[in-house]
Amino acid sequence: xxxxxxxxxxxxxxxxxxxxxxxxxxxxxxxxxxxxxxxxxxxxxxxxxxxxxxxxxxxxxxxxxxxxxxxxxxxxxxxxxxxxxxxxxxxxxxxxxxxxxxxxxxxxxxxxxxxxxxxxxxxxxxxxxxxxxxxxxxxxxxxxxxxxxxxxxxxxxxxxxxxxxxxxxxxxxxxxxxxxxxxxxxxxxxxxxxxxxxxxxxxxxxxxxxxxxxxxxxxxxxxxxxxxxxxxxxxxxxxxxxxxxxxxxxxxxxxxxxxxxxxxxxxxxxxxxxxxx
Amino acid sequence: xxxxxxxxxxxxxxxxxxxxxxxxxxxxxxxxxxxxxxxxxxxxxxxxxxxxxxxxxxxxxxxxxxxxxxxxxxxxxxxxxxxxxxxxxxxxxxxxxxxxxxxxxxxxxxxxxxxxxxxxxxxxxxxxxxxxxxxxxxxxxxxxxxxxxxxxxxxxxxxxxxxxxxxxxxxxxxxxxxxxxxxxxxxxxxxxxxxxxxxxxxxxxxxxxxxxxxxxxxxxxxxxxxxxxxxxxxxxxxxxxxxxxxxxxxxxxxxxxxxxxx
Numbered sequence: 001x002x003x004x005x006x007x008x009x010x011x012x013x014x015x016x017x018x019x020x021x022x023x024x025x026x027x028x029x030x031x032x033x034x035x036x037x038x039x040x041x042x043x044x045x046x047x048x049x050x051x052x053x054x055x056x057x058x059x060x061x062x063x064x065x066x067x068x069x070x071x072x073x074x075x076x077x078x079x080x081x082x083x084x085x086x087x088x089x090x091x092x093x094x095x096x097x098x099x100x101x102x103x104x105x106x107x108x109x110x111x112x113x114x115x116x117x118x119x120x121x122x123x124x125x126x127x128x129x130x131x132x133x134x135x136x137x138x139x140x141x142x143x144x145x146x147x148x149x150x151x152x153x154x155x156x157x158x159x160x161x162x163x164x165x166x167x168x169x170x171x172x173x174x175x176x177x178x179x180x181x182x183x184x185x186x187x188x189x190x191x192x193x194x195x196x197x198x199x200x201x202x203x204x205x206x207x208x209x210x211x212x213x214x215x216x217x218x219x220x221x222x223x224x225x226x227x228x229x230x231x232x233x234x235x236x237x238x239x240x241x242x243x244x245x246x247x248x249x250x251x252x253x254x255x256x257x258x259x260x261x262x263x264x265x266x267x268x269x270x271x272x273x274x275x276x277x
Numbered sequence: 278x279x280x281x282x283x284x285x286x287x288x289x290x291x292x293x294x295x296x297x298x299x300x301x302x303x304x305x306x307x308x309x310x311x312x313x314x315x316x317x318x319x320x321x322x323x324x325x326x327x328x329x330x331x332x333x334x335x336x337x338x339x340x341x342x343x344x345x346x347x348x349x350x351x352x353x354x355x356x357x358x359x360x361x362x363x364x365x366x367x368x369x370x371x372x373x374x375x376x377x378x379x380x381x382x383x384x385x386x387x388x389x390x391x392x393x394x395x396x397x398x399x400x401x402x403x404x405x406x407x408x409x410x411x412x413x414x415x416x417x418x419x420x421x422x423x424x425x426x427x428x429x430x431x432x433x434x435x436x437x438x439x440x441x442x443x444x445x446x447x448x449x450x451x452x453x454x455x456x457x458x459x460x461x462x463x464x465x466x467x468x469x470x471x472x473x474x475x476x477x478x479x480x481x482x483x484x485x486x487x488x489x490x491x492x493x494x495x496x497x498x499x500x501x502x503x504x505x506x507x508x509x510x511x512x513x514x515x516x517x518x519x520x521x522x523x524x525x526x527x528x529x530x531x532x533x534x535x536x537x538x539x
Binding site: 025028108115119255 | 291294305354358362365373383387389392394395398414417475479481511516523527529
C-alpha cells in the first residue's frame with residue numbers, strides 16, 4: 001500500500017462518523033422546522049408547513065429573544081468590567097504568581113459546570129450568604145428565581161472565558177511600547193489607552209464573544225437559578241422538545257440560537273482579520 | 278482610590294467570588310444539620326447515604342460507561358483525523374479543518390435538538406432506541422473535534438522534520454508512527470483522553486435529550502435533584518462530581534504546561 005493511501009485511510013473512519021452523526025443530524029433540523037405538530041405531539045411531514053414561523057409570533061418568542069439579549073449583554077458587561085482589571089493585574093505579577101493565578105482561573109473553566117451552578121444556588125437561596133447581605137438593604141427573603149441571580153450565576157460561570165483571552169493579548173504586548181509612549185510624554189492614562197487597551201482589543205473581542213454566546217443560549221443556569229417561570233432562549237427551546245412536544249418550533253428556535261452564534265463568530269474573525277492587515 | 282490597591286482588591290474579589298461558593302458547598306456536604314444555614318457538626322452521613330442510593334449508583338455506572346466508550350471512540354477517530362489533516366493538504370482537508378470546529382462551538386441546546394430529531398427520525402426505519410448507545414454516539418460526535426484540535430496543535434513542522442529523518446533512515450510507515458509520531462504527541466494524547474472523559478462525564482443537556490429510561494447519566498440525574506432544591510444529598514454528590522473533574526482537569530493543565538516547557 002502506498003503511503004498516501006494509508007494517510008487517507010487514517011482520517012476516513014472519523015470523517016464518516018462525523019458525516020453520519022453530526023452533519024446529517026444538522027440537516028434534519030431543517031426538515032423538522034417545516035414539519036407540523038399533530039395533536040398527539042408527533043411531527044407530521046406530509047407537506048411543507050410554515051407553522052413554526054407563525055408560532056414564533058403566537059408564542060411571544062420575540063420578548064424572550066429580547067430578554068436573553070439583555071441578560072447576555074449585562075453578563076458580558078459585568079464580566080468585562082471585572083475581568084479586564086483582573087487580567088491586567090496578573091500580567092504584572094511575578095512569573096510564578098502569574099501562572100498560579102492563571103491556573104486558578106483555568107480550573108473552573110473546565111470543571112463540572114452543573115456543580116458550580118448549584119454551589120451558587122446555595123448562596124442566593126433563602127438564608128443564603130448573599131441573600132442575607134442584600135436583605136440588609138432591600139426587603140427580600142430569597143434571591144433565588146430572580147433575574148438578578150441568573151445574571152450573577154452566568155457571570156460566575158463565564159468570567160474565565162473573558163479573562164483568559166484578554167490575558168493572552170495583554171501578555172503579547174511588549175513593554176518597550178509602553179516605555180516609548182512614556183518617552184514621548186504620554187501621561188499614564190493616555191499610554192494605557194493608546195497602547196495597552198488598543199493592542200488588547202482582539203482579546204477583548206474574543207472575550208466578549210466567548211461570554212455573550214453561551215449566555216445567550218444558556219439552559220442550565222436559568223433553569224436552576226431562574227426557576228421554571230423565567231423564560232430564556234435556551235430553556236424555551238428545551239421546553240418545546242421535552243414538555244410541549246412542539247418539535248418544529250423547538251428546532252426553529254435552536255437554529256436561531258445557532259445563527260446568532262455564527263454571526264458573532266464571523267464578527268470576531270472580521271476584527272481578527274483587520275488586526276492582521 | 279489608589280490604582281494598584283483597586284487592582285489588588287479586584288483580584289482578591291474575583292478569586293473569592295470564584296472559590297467561595299465551591300468551598301462553601303464542599304463544607305456543607307459534611308454538615309450534620311440538614312439546613313444549610315447552621316453548622317451543627319461534622320459528619321460523613323450524606324456520603325454514606327449516597328453509596329446506598331441505587332439510582333445514583335446506576336447513574337454513576339452509566340456515566341462512567343458512556344465516558345469510557347466515547348473517549349475510546351473519539352481518540353480513535355480524532356487522532357486519525359488529526360494525522361490525516363497533518364499529512365494531506367487539499368481542498369477537502371481545508372474544508373474539514375474549518376468544519377471540525379463546529380461541534381466545539383455549537384450551542385449545546387442546538388446540538389441536543391438535532392441529535393434528538395435525528396435519532397427519533399431514523400427510529401422509524403431502523404431498530405434504534407434512545408439510551409446508552411445514542412448517548413455514546415452523541416458524546417463521541419462532539420469529543421472527536423476536541424481531540425483533533427488538541428492533538429492537531431502538537432503536529433507541527435518539527436514533527437514533520439523528525440518524521441522525514443526517520444523515513445530517510447528507512448523506517449517504514451508503522452515504525453514512524455510508533456517510534457516518532459506517538460512519543461511526540463503523547464502529552465497531547467493523554468491530555469485529550471482526560472479532556473474527552475471529563476467533557477463526556479460532565480455533559481448534561483445533550484445527554485438529557487438523547488437518553489432513555491434506565492440509562493440516565495449522573496449529571497442528568499443530579500440536575501433533576503437540583504431542580505427540587507438544596508439538600509445534603511445534592512451537596513455531597515455535586516461536591517464529589519466537582520472534586521473528581523477538578524483532579525482530572527488539574528492533570529490536563531499540568532500536562533499541557535509540562536509540554537509547553539519542553
